[in-house]
Amino acid sequence: MGKPLDPDQPTNVGIIGCGAIIAQYLASFRRLQGSNLINLVAVADLDPARAQAVADSYDGVRALTVEALLAADDVDLVLNLTIPAAHAEVALRAIAAGKSVYGEKPLAATTAEARQVLDAARAAGVTVGCAPDTVLGTGIQTARKAIDDGLIGRPISATATMVTPGHERWHPNPDFYYQPGGGPLLDMGPYYVSALVTLLGPVVSVIGAASHTRDERTIGSGARVGQNVPVAIDTHVTGVLVHASGALSTLVMSFDAVKTRSPNIEIHGEHGSLVVPDPNHFDGDVQLFALGAEDWQSLPVSAGYEDSGRGFGVADLIRTPAGQEPRAGGVLAFHALEVMESVLESAHTGTPVRIASTAARPAPVELVAIAPSPVAAIS
Structure with a gap:
C-alpha cells in the first residue's frame, strides 16, 4: 500500500x-x-x-x-x-x-x-x-460563483473556442502535438472541458465532427527550424456536449484556423450571459450582461486562488482531506478525457456517443491569497 x-x-x-x-x-x-x-x-x-x-x-x-x-x-x-x-x-x-x-x-x-x-x-x-489546475484560479472560480449565485439564472448553453494556426510555429519540438494523444482537442481541450464541467456539471453525451487539413507541419523555431513533422491526428474538431443539467456546450478546437474574436468561453442563462476568461490562464476578467442591462459589467474577483499558477493543483491535492476527491483530481480528468475521446469517436462514426463516466462539480474555491498562507482545504 x-x-x-x-x-x-x-x-x-x-x-x-x-x-x-x-x-x-x-x-x-x-x-x-x-x-x-x-x-x-x-x-x-x-x-x-x-x-x-x-x-x-x-x-x-x-x-x-x-x-x-x-x-x-x-x-x-x-x-x-x-x-x-x-x-x-x-x-x-x-x-x-x-x-x-x-x-x-x-x-x-x-x-x-x-x-x-x-x-x-x-x-x-x-x-x-x-492538470489543468487553471480551474482553481480566480477567473473560472469567479465565473462559477456568479453561476452559483444565480446571476444568469438557469444555464442554457455555452460556447468554448480555441483556434491557433499550430504549435509548431513556436515550439522547438512539436512532434507529439501531431501524434495520437495530441491534437487541438486532447492538447487544449482539457482546459475547456474541465472548465465547462466545473461551471455546468458533468456531460452525458456528445456529437462531434473533425477534419485533417495537411499531412506535415514545418517547425518554425529552435534548432530544428525548417524540419517537417508528420501529422497523424485531426487538427480541427467541433463537438456538442450535452450536460446532465440539460445545458448544451459547443466546442471548437483548432490547430488550423488563424484567429478568433469569440470569447474563450461564453455561458448563456435565462437571465444573463457570462464571458469567462481563457481557461488556459488562472485569472482574467469575468463579464456579465444581465437581462435588461445596457452593457457588459465586469465582475469583481470573488473566488479562487489569487495569483496562482501551474502546480497549485498539487498543493490543493495535498490539502484534500483523506477520502475526498481532489478538485483537480483523476476522476474529473478521466471524465474530461472520455468526453474528448468520445467527440473524436463521434466525428469518425457520425453518431452521438453516450458518456459512461461522470464527475461531480469540484468543490468551489473561496477567495484565497496563496502566499504566504497555506492553501485552504476542501470543505
Whole structure:
C-alpha cells in the first residue's frame, strides 16, 4: 500500500520530465515553499543534462534517473511532466512504487490507459491528480460563483473556442502535438472541458465532427527550424456536449484556423450571459450582461486562488482531506478525457456517443491569497 499524504507535513515531490513546462511548476513551487506543503527533492529526465540543469537551479534538488527517482524513499508524490504518450506508463510505475501522482494533462493517451491508472491508484491507496489546475484560479472560480449565485439564472448553453494556426510555429519540438494523444482537442481541450464541467456539471453525451487539413507541419523555431513533422491526428474538431443539467456546450478546437474574436468561453442563462476568461490562464476578467442591462459589467474577483499558477493543483491535492476527491483530481480528468475521446469517436462514426463516466462539480474555491498562507482545504 502507498503512503498517505499528510497535509500537516511537507510532501516530498519528485518530477519526471524536465521539458518546457517545468519552469512554470518550479516558479509556483518556489512561491509555495512558505505554505509548508511542497518540498521538491528530485528531478529526472530521459536526457540527464536537462535534469541536472533543473537540479542546479533549485536548492536541495538532486538529479536522478527515472528508475532511481521512482525507487527513492523520500519521494511521496511524483509530478509527471512527460509527453502524453508516456503519461500512463510513468503514472503506473509511480503507483506501483507506492507514490501518489499528479500529472500534466491529459491523464493518459486513452481512456483505457486512464482507467488502469485510476484502478491501480485505488488498489494501492494513493491519490491521483491531474492538470489543468487553471480551474482553481480566480477567473473560472469567479465565473462559477456568479453561476452559483444565480446571476444568469438557469444555464442554457455555452460556447468554448480555441483556434491557433499550430504549435509548431513556436515550439522547438512539436512532434507529439501531431501524434495520437495530441491534437487541438486532447492538447487544449482539457482546459475547456474541465472548465465547462466545473461551471455546468458533468456531460452525458456528445456529437462531434473533425477534419485533417495537411499531412506535415514545418517547425518554425529552435534548432530544428525548417524540419517537417508528420501529422497523424485531426487538427480541427467541433463537438456538442450535452450536460446532465440539460445545458448544451459547443466546442471548437483548432490547430488550423488563424484567429478568433469569440470569447474563450461564453455561458448563456435565462437571465444573463457570462464571458469567462481563457481557461488556459488562472485569472482574467469575468463579464456579465444581465437581462435588461445596457452593457457588459465586469465582475469583481470573488473566488479562487489569487495569483496562482501551474502546480497549485498539487498543493490543493495535498490539502484534500483523506477520502475526498481532489478538485483537480483523476476522476474529473478521466471524465474530461472520455468526453474528448468520445467527440473524436463521434466525428469518425457520425453518431452521438453516450458518456459512461461522470464527475461531480469540484468543490468551489473561496477567495484565497496563496502566499504566504497555506492553501485552504476542501470543505
